[in-house]
Amino acid sequence: xxxxxxxxxxxxxxxxxxxxxxxxxxxxxxxxxxxxxxxxxxxxxxxxxxxxxxxxxxxxxxxxxxxxxxxxxxxxxxxxxxxxxxxxxxxxxxxxxxxxxxxxxxxxxxxxxxxxxxxxxxxxxxxxxxxxxxxxxxxxxxxxxxxxxxxxxxxxxxxxxxxxxxxxxxxxxxxxxxxxxxxxxxxxxxxxxxxxxxxxxxxxxxxxxxxxxxxxxxxxxxxxxxxxxxxxxxxxxxxxxxxxxxxxxxxxxxxxxxxxxxxxxxxxxxxxxxxxxxxxxxxxxxxxxxxxxxxxxxxxxxxxxxxxxxxxxxxxxxxxxxxxxxxxxxxxxxxxxxxxxxxxxxxxxxxxxxxxxxxxxxxxxxxxxxxxxxxxxxxxxxxxxxxxxxxxxxxxxxxxxxxxxxxxxxxxxxxxxxxxx
Amino acid sequence: xxxxxxxxxxxxxxxxxxxxxxxxxxxxxxxxxxxxxxxxxxxxxxxxxxxxxxxxxxxxxxxxxxxxxxxxxxxxxxxxxxxxxxxxxxxxxxxxxxxxxxxxxxxxxxxxxxxxxxxxxxxxxxxxxxxxxxxxxxxxxxxxxxxxxxxxxxxxxxxxxxxxxxxxxxxxxxxxxxxxxxxxxxxxxxxxxxxxxxxxxxxxxxxxxxxxxxxxxxxxxxxxxxxxxxxxxxxxxxxxxxxxxxxxxxxxxxxxxxxxxxxxxxxxxxxxxxxxxxxxxxxxxxxxxxxxxxxxxxxxxxxxxxxxxxxxxxxxxxxxxxxxxxxxxxxxxxxxxxxxxxxxxxxxxxxxxxxxxxxxxxxxxxxxxxxxxxxxxxxxxxxxxxxxxxxxxxxxxxxxxxxxxxxxxxxxxxxxxxxxx
Numbered sequence: 001x002x003x004x005x006x007x008x009x010x011x012x013x014x015x016x017x018x019x020x021x022x023x024x025x026x027x028x029x030x031x032x033x034x035x036x037x038x039x040x041x042x043x044x045x046x047x048x049x050x051x052x053x054x055x056x057x058x059x060x061x062x063x064x065x066x067x068x069x070x071x072x073x074x075x076x077x078x079x080x081x082x083x084x085x086x087x088x089x090x091x092x093x094x095x096x097x098x099x100x101x102x103x104x105x106x107x108x109x110x111x112x113x114x115x116x117x118x119x120x121x122x123x124x125x126x127x128x129x130x131x132x133x134x135x136x137x138x139x140x141x142x143x144x145x146x147x148x149x150x151x152x153x154x155x156x157x158x159x160x161x162x163x164x165x166x167x168x169x170x171x172x173x174x175x176x177x178x179x180x181x182x183x184x185x186x187x188x189x190x191x192x193x194x195x196x197x198x199x200x201x202x203x204x205x206x207x208x209x210x211x212x213x214x215x216x217x218x219x220x221x222x223x224x225x226x227x228x229x230x231x232x233x234x235x236x237x238x239x240x241x242x243x244x245x246x247x248x249x250x251x252x253x254x255x256x257x258x259x260x261x262x263x264x265x266x267x268x269x270x271x272x273x274x275x276x277x278x279x280x281x282x283x284x285x286x287x288x289x290x291x292x293x294x295x296x297x298x299x300x301x302x303x304x305x306x307x308x309x310x311x312x313x314x315x316x317x318x319x320x321x322x323x324x325x326x327x328x329x330x331x332x333x334x335x336x337x338x339x340x341x342x343x344x345x346x347x348x349x350x351x352x353x354x355x356x357x358x359x360x361x362x363x364x365x366x367x368x369x370x371x372x373x374x375x376x377x378x379x380x381x382x383x384x385x386x387x388x389x390x391x392x393x394x395x396x397x398x399x400x401x402x403x404x405x406x407x408x409x410x411x412x413x414x415x416x417x418x419x420x421x
Numbered sequence: 422x423x424x425x426x427x428x429x430x431x432x433x434x435x436x437x438x439x440x441x442x443x444x445x446x447x448x449x450x451x452x453x454x455x456x457x458x459x460x461x462x463x464x465x466x467x468x469x470x471x472x473x474x475x476x477x478x479x480x481x482x483x484x485x486x487x488x489x490x491x492x493x494x495x496x497x498x499x500x501x502x503x504x505x506x507x508x509x510x511x512x513x514x515x516x517x518x519x520x521x522x523x524x525x526x527x528x529x530x531x532x533x534x535x536x537x538x539x540x541x542x543x544x545x546x547x548x549x550x551x552x553x554x555x556x557x558x559x560x561x562x563x564x565x566x567x568x569x570x571x572x573x574x575x576x577x578x579x580x581x582x583x584x585x586x587x588x589x590x591x592x593x594x595x596x597x598x599x600x601x602x603x604x605x606x607x608x609x610x611x612x613x614x615x616x617x618x619x620x621x622x623x624x625x626x627x628x629x630x631x632x633x634x635x636x637x638x639x640x641x642x643x644x645x646x647x648x649x650x651x652x653x654x655x656x657x658x659x660x661x662x663x664x665x666x667x668x669x670x671x672x673x674x675x676x677x678x679x680x681x682x683x684x685x686x687x688x689x690x691x692x693x694x695x696x697x698x699x700x701x702x703x704x705x706x707x708x709x710x711x712x713x714x715x716x717x718x719x720x721x722x723x724x725x726x727x728x729x730x731x732x733x734x735x736x737x738x739x740x741x742x743x744x745x746x747x748x749x750x751x752x753x754x755x756x757x758x759x760x761x762x763x764x765x766x767x768x769x770x771x772x773x774x775x776x777x778x779x780x781x782x783x784x785x786x787x788x789x790x791x792x793x794x795x796x797x798x799x800x801x802x803x804x805x806x807x808x809x810x811x812x813x814x815x816x817x818x819x820x821x822x823x824x825x826x827x828x829x830x831x832x833x834x835x836x837x838x839x840x841x842x
Contacts, residue, residue, distance in 0.1 A: 006527070008465060012509060013465070016460035035806065040444055041435060042440060043428070045466065046486070066489040070486075070545050079497065080497075086489055105436060149812065284437060354456075356458075
């Protein structure tokens, strides 16, 4: 029987042209992050099923590719439910494995630890255009730093990377704090136990607008008074650091001392320090889906692209789930696939780093002559060139056109009879 | 309940020190291969279970991490055997996915196609020291070229890469041809249907020696005469290209015309063209485990390291399993993890590409002053430096020692009171 030629549902083969862009973008990101003192690390793609299903991953936990137990551990006849069949799964993000990694290796790592992790993650999402079940994330995280230096460095580093990859593209960083979100809900008069539900509705703001949010909250049964007070707060809030301070004064009774100033200070310093050209705005409606965030949250949008291209925030409780001891943690993740899509759609081509030459030799060239040609190629490669040695096709013109598409700009032709051309 | 801190059995967390070496080695390999005109590609880590279990992978097929069907497709109650539960698995090598990739995308690819693929593969091997269940392979393959140019380029490129990564390390490339192996068995008088069994015994040569091979073959019930004729052939064969030609004359009645000359020609040209310093030897006992090889096979051993560090060969039948049409194919795979192990064991350190400076600021530095410090760091980063900004610890001496271990050579200290030191 013939084997299956297509990739498995929802995953993709990456062709050389896209691969060039991917490699280029990855190198730019890694170089930038390294210049900020982040250290590369790697975690296994396979993670304990107990960790993956520990309620850290929100809806992603419904999308796990689970791995079958092996050998004697797989007891098919006794198995009553899915959980009996599996002991591990493919990671759905890089944050959970990073937290496990830090818990496991903290003694061998500097403190604070600035981690750079690039890797594939898997989610069994419904297949749809431009969205794949295996995709790459690029994360930086600072573990063990409770000060706002962590947020400032993460935002500065990520915006520097984005500015380098997509020069000329306008982008904005929206920023908020889970504590401010919580205080706003409390100030409006929503019961404390409903906060998460209010956030879920608020998170739909970009889709349904403020009116839609009001309507949905009322439908949930919250008092008209609370809903109005809430939407008033959202509508009136400004977007700069001063607005954060002003909101902090309004929310004083509901917010821990210094919280608003912390966020405003991050905004001030980032604005002063960051070298990329972007907008930094306070967005009181920014929620970010993941339940694990505990403080500052941020998200990057790019001109002409719906949805975010990067996002992150502070998650001070997750490492404690592994160690029993809380460790401050804050991270920023670049949606690598989205950046690649934006660049491909805009016709981006990778700047050539070296000359590309194709050596074409005539069919039937004798071994001694071929060896000479290959020695010439070796010398050109040692001098930094990129050289393809290939047999000349019958249709040489077409062959050259194809090679030009692959980036070959120089051609050398080698004939058996040196006089022939 | 606390979550699990250790990685899943047999897989590993990679610490920054190892990661630096891994990144360095990968870059060297990729740069070298690109200079030979190989194009990067990527295949999904998850592959159809039908492809993974199609007898292309030999014993590796027993080691597959299988992925559970999802949603309605998983019918636990009706499932009678493992196969009913799974529709895909993690790839155990890069060759099978590459063949599928080429079958799926040939129309968009140049011909011949020179592919470079780097990626993780998974095998549920019994956990043992230095051997992991997730590991990286670096493969180059030339698809669509039936001439020996493919072998010559693969061997030249791989030896160039190994020479760059491990300068001063002695290594040797052993080379053979499955057709010559087959002809030797036929010449000795083994029945044609036993050829594979004879190879399995011959493959143990490095462990049990020629005596052991003879003994095992006799125990298998082969005639004393055949075994003696066979071992005589093995013992007498020389190791250079002339020896291959001589053996070709002896085996003339059993070998397709030109086979021995093909291998000898590869050896001649590689010896002349390759720039790295290595031994190239004909090894009539080289088998290589995988059943899919059809012609030339090769393997690299490195001084002071048991086992091979790279290997490959020609597999002209595999792509036809997908397309129904035979396509010549030849590949060389570097055992990336082994190279990393060799470098780590020899105390290798990655050459620093840029100055690393740590900026240490005193606790309590006010935001305006911190912003100034960070601007100075940004300027140094833009000039190509690597700058870490961190709060000064109480034990500054220890902190600096730790940072020196991470590669920081320069330190700048910033105090709240400029006069204090």
